[in-house]
Amino acid sequence: MTLMIPEHPPVIPDIVIGRLPLYLRALKHMIQEGKRTTSSRELGRRLGISSAQIRKDLSHFGEFGKQGTGYHLQHLVKELQQILKLDRLWPVAVIGAGFLGHAVASYNGFEERGFRISWIFDNNPEQIGQKINDISIQSMSELEETIERENARIAILAVPAVHAQAVTDRLVAAGIQSILNYAPINLEVPENVNVGYSDPVIQLQHMTYYIDKGD
Amino acid sequence: MTLMIPEHPPVIPDIVIGRLPLYLRALKHMIQEGKRTTSSRELGRRLGISSAQIRKDLSHFGEFGKQGTGYHLQHLVKELQQILKLDRLWPVAVIGAGFLGHAVASYNGFEERGFRISWIFDNNPEQIGQKINDISIQSMSELEETIERENARIAILAVPAVHAQAVTDRLVAAGIQSILNYAPINLEVPENVNVGYSDPVIQLQHMTYYIDKGD
DNA sequence: TTAGAATGGTGAAAAATTTCACATGCGGAT
DNA sequence: ATCCGCATGTGAAATTTTTCACCATTCTAA
Numbered sequence: 001m002t003l004m005i006p007e008h009p010p011v012i013p014d015i016v017i018g019r020l021p022l023y024l025r026a027l028k029h030m031i032q033e034g035k036r037t038t039s040s041r042e043l044g045r046r047l048g049i050s051s052a053q054i055r056k057d058l059s060h061f062g063e064f065g066k067q068g069t070g071y072h073l074q075h076l077v078k079e080l081q082q083i084l085k086l087d088r089l090w091p092v093a094v095i096g097a098g099f100l101g102h103a104v105a106s107y108n109g110f111e112e113r114g115f116r117i118s119w120i121f122d123n124n125p126e127q128i129g130q131k132i133n134d135i136s137i138q139s140m141s142e143l144e145e146t147i148e149r150e151n152a153r154i155a156i157l158a159v160p161a162v163h164a165q166a167v168t169d170r171l172v173a174a175g176i177q178s179i180l181n182y183a184p185i186n187l188e189v190p191e192n193v194n195v196g197y198s199d200p201v202i203q204l205q206h207m208t209y210y211i212d213k214g215d
Numbered sequence: 216m217t218l219m220i221p222e223h224p225p226v227i228p229d230i231v232i233g234r235l236p237l238y239l240r241a242l243k244h245m246i247q248e249g250k251r252t253t254s255s256r257e258l259g260r261r262l263g264i265s266s267a268q269i270r271k272d273l274s275h276f277g278e279f280g281k282q283g284t285g286y287h288l289q290h291l292v293k294e295l296q297q298i299l300k301l302d303r304l305w306p307v308a309v310i311g312a313g314f315l316g317h318a319v320a321s322y323n324g325f326e327e328r329g330f331r332i333s334w335i336f337d338n339n340p341e342q343i344g345q346k347i348n349d350i351s352i353q354s355m356s357e358l359e360e361t362i363e364r365e366n367a368r369i370a371i372l373a374v375p376a377v378h379a380q381a382v383t384d385r386l387v388a389a390g391i392q393s394i395l396n397y398a399p400i401n402l403e404v405p406e407n408v409n410v411g412y413s414d415p416v417i418q419l420q421h422m423t424y425y426i427d428k429g430d
Numbered sequence: 431t432t433a434g435a436a437t438g439g440t441g442a443a444a445a446a447t448t449t450c451a452c453a454t455g456c457g458g459a460t
Numbered sequence: 461a462t463c464c465g466c467a468t469g470t471g472a473a474a475t476t477t478t479t480c481a482c483c484a485t486t487c488t489a490a
Binding site: 100194 | 305307315321324369417
Binding site: 254255256266270271273274278279280281282283284285286 | 435436437438439440
């Protein structure tokens with residue numbers, strides 16, 4: 001008889017998960033270029049990543065390549081999509097219909113990569129009822145009811161910084177599990193909620209460190 | 216007589232540099248809240264980072280705190296701004312005046328954090344000459360001449376993915392050293408040029424991995 | 431004046447991440 | 461049919477990053 005050693009589900013480092021979408025994006029580009037296969041070396045060259053790292057990352061999930069040949073693009077893409085749960089279309093709520101919310105909601109690149117902007121909220125009476133890309137802007141007062149009824153899981157936060165935390169609290173209470181935050185503040189959320197940040201100034205400030213001002 | 220051992224300028228890990236803007240942003244918030252001092256513990260709590268890490272990060276650049284007391288906010292902010300070369304106002308060129316370029320150029324949060332949108336370019340004749348936030352949209356044909364004349368160092372790229380690499384090549388040739396890229400592709404640049412990426416889909420795809428679909 | 435609590439800076443230890451390097455297997459060319 | 465080059469998957473090593481744990485210092489309060 002075997003001892004009952006509980007099988008820990010293998011925990012994959014988050015830093016590995018974070019690279020998979022980059023692999024996926026590059027692999028899809030290759031398909032569009034008409035390629036059928038690639039290698040860890042070629043993919044690494046495109047992304048500025050070592051081939052060993054790519055192989056190691058993929059090895060967490062299975063064996064997707066063939067020695068001597070490399071990876072079949074269609075197959076690897078399908079595997080990555082499955083791993084990242086992109087084998088479906090995730091509906092996304094956009095909160096805030098200012099310039100930024102408009103830009104996000106008008107972007108047509110979501111659908112082919114697994115997401116669809118399905119709801120837009122704002123508290124400006126003049127905007128409510130107007131349409132962006134065929135989606136009617138709803139009042140913020142309908143936020144909770146809509147998210148709960150529709151079982152929304154993902155939100156993009158494009159409201160002014162002063163309101164971001166309060167809106168976040170409402171989103172979390174309503175059941176949102178992933179938030180992409182465009183407001184320049186750190187959000188406090190329970191640990192079962194994930195937050196992604198997009199503050200262009202943070203990135204610019206990072207880069208300025210390396211600028212050699214030679215003028 | 217001492218042996219001439221060449222002093223390596225201490226190389227600071229990039230991952231450390233990347234956290235400094237986050238510290239800076241949080242510290243400024245504290246100032247706005249009326250606080251005068253803080254501690255590594257308090258800052259860490261706000262950012263979800265260990266206090267030890269904050270102390271270690273800062274120790275790369277000097278000793279900015281006082282034992283028993285913590286850090287004087289104004290002083291630490293000033294030091295961080297100096298380290299990140301934010302003790303000046305960096306002019307930034309925005310390339311692309313679609314929805315996204317508009318949103319970026321209309322955002323008023325740049326100036327207080329070290330940047331000013333100074334030029335906007337687009338190739339749509341209908342847009343050229345129009346103004347966003349008092350800046351006239353210029354033709355793409357003026358790109359190189361303007362960048363070189365004005366000594367621009369930083370660009371925000373908000374053009375369709377198909378044009379992103381070609382525009383990048385022009386920016387680099389004209390002397391741009393930092394590019395914040397909103398197009399969903401990996402850019403190839405010489406190693407003296409820095410690229411920051413902002414592709415919302417990449418972040419969403421990262422987060423979906425962790426969503427537990429319990430419905 | 432002194433005791434005690436709070437805090438920074440830091441060498442050492444631990445943990446995480448990346449790279450190395452090689453056994454193995456596939457496929458095309460001769 | 462066989463050989464050779466290419467490419468994967470992977471333990472082990474190297475490197476990087478984070479955390480630990482403690483001394484020294486400062487401030488507060490009794």
